[in-house]
Structure formats: structure tokens, C-alpha cells
Amino acid sequence: DADVTQTPRNRITKTGKRIMLECSQxxxxxxxxxxxxxxGLGLRLIYYSFDVKDINKGEISDGYSVSRQAQAKxxxxxxxxxxxxxxxxxxxxxxQENTGELFFGEGSRLTVL
Amino acid sequence: AQKITQTQxxxxxxxxxxxxxxxxxxxxxxxxxxxxxxxxxxxxxxFLIYQGSYDQQNATEGRYSLNFQKARKxxxxxxxxxxxxxxxxxxxxxxLMNRDDKIIFGKGTRLHILP
Numbered sequence: 001d002a003d004v005t006q007t008p009r010n011r012i013t014k015t016g017k018r019i020m021l022e023c024s025q026x027x028x029x030x031x032x033x034x035x036x037x038x039x040g041l042g043l044r045l046i047y048y049s050f051d052v053k054d055i056n057k058g059e060i061s062d063g064y065s066v067s068r069q070a071q072a073k074x075x076x077x078x079x080x081x082x083x084x085x086x087x088x089x090x091x092x093x094x095x096q097e098n099t100g101e102l103f104f105g106e107g108s109r110l111t112v113l
Numbered sequence: 114a115q116k117i118t119q120t121q122x123x124x125x126x127x128x129x130x131x132x133x134x135x136x137x138x139x140x141x142x143x144x145x146x147x148x149x150x151x152x153x154x155x156x157x158x159x160f161l162i163y164q165g166s167y168d169q170q171n172a173t174e175g176r177y178s179l180n181f182q183k184a185r186k187x188x189x190x191x192x193x194x195x196x197x198x199x200x201x202x203x204x205x206x207x208x209l210m211n212r213d214d215k216i217i218f219g220k221g222t223r224l225h226i227l228p
Binding site: 035040048058088104107 | 119122148163
């Protein structure tokens with residue numbers, strides 16, 4: 001089983017719908033991140049969290065919200081999806097060590113029609 | 114503002130040649146870390162190499178090395194003896210070791226290895 005699991009892996013939805021992308025991890029890491037990937041734009045940070053009570057905005061948080069339900073779970077919500085939120089979304093985790101790299105989920109491909 | 118710049122959108126390299134992927138960064142924080150990730154066509158993100166801002170020596174991991182030039186704020190990835198399986202998107206990333214603890218990415222370089 002993957003250490004970082006994202007659901008759903010693929011989702012097609014319509015403009016105005018509410019969408020939740022879920023992320024769970026078994027690595028025991030306290031730090032969790034949500035990124036979106038767009039062609040030519042790389043990965044951009046949406047939100048990140050150090051623990052259940054510590055959530056921070058990233059570079060492009062407008063139009064998104066998050067919830068850290070437990071150390072192992074970090075969900076990303078689009079309250080009212082719009083077409084330019086069509087992207088590949090990645091969840092990632094990291095431990096506290098200085099040299100710790102990000103461990104990524106497999107990605108959730110979201111299409112908003 | 115902190116920023117990662119990758120100026121090469123795409124590169125074509127002959128198999129077995131060495132490859133240098135450019136990355137420059139901008140931060141006023143003295144403490145930071147630099148990463149490189151590989152994303153093959155299958156989409157997963159694969160960690161390649163890490164360099165800390167206080168590390169005295171350039172990081173190496175097998176065929177990967179990071180050419181860290183602190184004064185120039187560059188952290189180029191060097192792949193020796195390239196292989197067809199190295200064809201992928203490569204991302205440079207920076208971790209800011211301050212309260213924010215953000216990790217930000219560049220736009221990536223797509224590397225094509227030619228047989």
C-alpha cells in the first residue's frame with residue numbers, strides 16, 4: 001500500500017459543484033502539503049499544515065479550503081469549482097528532519113467542465 | 114520574495130552524454146534546502162537529491178550531482194551518462210527553514226534523451 005494515498009484519483013465535475021480531495025498518510029509525518037500542477041507552471045503550493053491546529057496558506061489559496069482532520073488526514077475542498085481549477089493535484093508529507101524530502105501521493109486529476 | 118527559476122523548458126540530449134539542468138533561486142533567508150525531483154510520464158514524483166545551504170560539499174547520489182554555487186544562487190542538477198529512462202520532467206525546489214517552512218517549486222524542465 002502507498003504511504004500517501006489520494007482519493008479520488010480522477011474526477012470530472014461541473015462548474016459550481018463542491019469537490020473534496022482527500023489525502024491520508026501512514027508515514028507518521030506531521031507536515032502535509034497540497035500542490036496543484038499545471039503544464040508550464042510547475043507545482044504551486046495551495047495550503048500546508050504542521051499539525052491539526054496549524055494550517056497555512058500557500059501561493060494560490062484563493063478558491064480553496066482545507067481541513068486537517070487528524071495527523072494522518074488532510075483534505076482539500078473546492079467550494080464552488082470553476083474550469084481554471086482543472087489541474088493535477090498532489091498531496092505530500094514531510095517529517096521534521098532538516099533534510100527531509102517531500103513524499104508525494106499519486107495525484108488527483110480534476111477536470112471542471 | 115522567494116522564488117525558483119528554471120530557464121530551460123525543454124532539452125534534448127544524446128544518450129550517454131552528461132546533462133546539466135539549470136536552477137536559480139532567490140531568498141534572503143540564510144538557511145534553506147534545495148531539492149530536485151523527477152516526474153516520469155507516469156506522473157509520480159521521485160526525489161533525487163538534496164543540498165543544504167550550509168553544506169560544504171556538493172551533494173551526489175549515484176549518477177546525480179548537485180552543482181551548488183551559493184554566491185550565484187544556483188543549484189544545477191548534473192546527470193552523468195544519461196540513459197533513455199532519464200527522459201522526464203525535472204523540478205527544482207527550495208525549502209525555507211524559517212517559521213513558514215514552505216517548499217516551493219520551479220516550473221520544471223522536460224528532458225528528452227535521444228537514442
